[in-house]
Amino acid sequence: MDRCRASEAPVIVAWAGCASLVLAVWWLWSLRLARMSLHWRPQRAIVEWVQVSQEEGDDAPWFQPRIRYRYNVGTRTWRGSRVHFATPWTRNLGEAATPLRGIVVGSEITVFVHPRNHGWSVLVPGEPPGAVQDFMVTMLMVLALMVHVLAS
Numbered sequence: 305m306d307r308c309r310a311s312e313a314p315v316i317v318a319w320a321g322c323a324s325l326v327l328a329v330w331w332l333w334s335l336r337l338a339r340m341s342l343h344w345r346p347q348r349a350i351v352e353w354v355q356v357s358q359e360e361g362d363d364a365p366w367f368q369p370r371i372r373y374r375y376n377v378g379t380r381t382w383r384g385s386r387v388h389f390a391t392p393w394t395r396n397l398g399e400a401a402t403p404l405r406g407i408v409v410g411s412e413i414t415v416f417v418h419p420r421n422h423g424w425s426v427l428v429p430g431e432p433p434g435a436v437q438d439f440m441v442t443m444l445m446v447l448a449l450m451v452h453v454l455a456s
Contacts, residue, residue: 324446327442327446331390335431338430346415346417347377347415348412349414354372354408355370356369366393367394367397367399367401369387369402371427382417382422384423387403388431389432390431403427
C-alpha cells in the first residue's frame with residue numbers, strides 16, 4: 305500500500321463507522337417502534353392513495369408498498385403513510401404488494417395509532433418480514449468493508 309492510501313484508511317474507516325452507527329441507531333429505533341406498535345390501538349382510516357412504487361435497479365427493479373390514509377383521533381384529523389416500520393425495498397413485486405392486497409382508494413382500513421403521539425400510525429404493526437436479518441447483513445457488510453480497508 306502506498307503512503308497516501310495508508311493515510312486515507314483511518315479516515316475511510318471513521319466515516320464508515322459513523323455512517324454505520326447512524327444507520328444502526330435508526331434501524332434499531334425502527335425495530336423498537338415496530339415491536340411497540342403491536343400494542344397500539346386500532347383506528348379506522350380512509351385510504352387516500354395506494355400503490356407499489358418501482359425504482360429501476362442495475363439488473364432488476366426494486367418495489368416498495370406505499371399508502372396514504374387519514375384517520376381521526378378525537379376532533380383532529382391525522383394523515384399517515386407508514387405501511388410498517390423499516391419498510392424494505394424488495395425485488396419481488398408480489399411480496400411488495402402483499403400488505404396492500406384488497407386496499408383501494410376510498411376504502412376503510414384499520415391502522416394502529418400510538419396512544420400518546422397520534423401522528424404515529426402504521427398499517428401493519430410489528431416487524432416487517434426479514435427486518436432483523438436485513439439489519440444484521442447490512443452491519444456485517446459494513447464491518448467487512450472496514451476490516452478490508454484496515455487490512456489493505
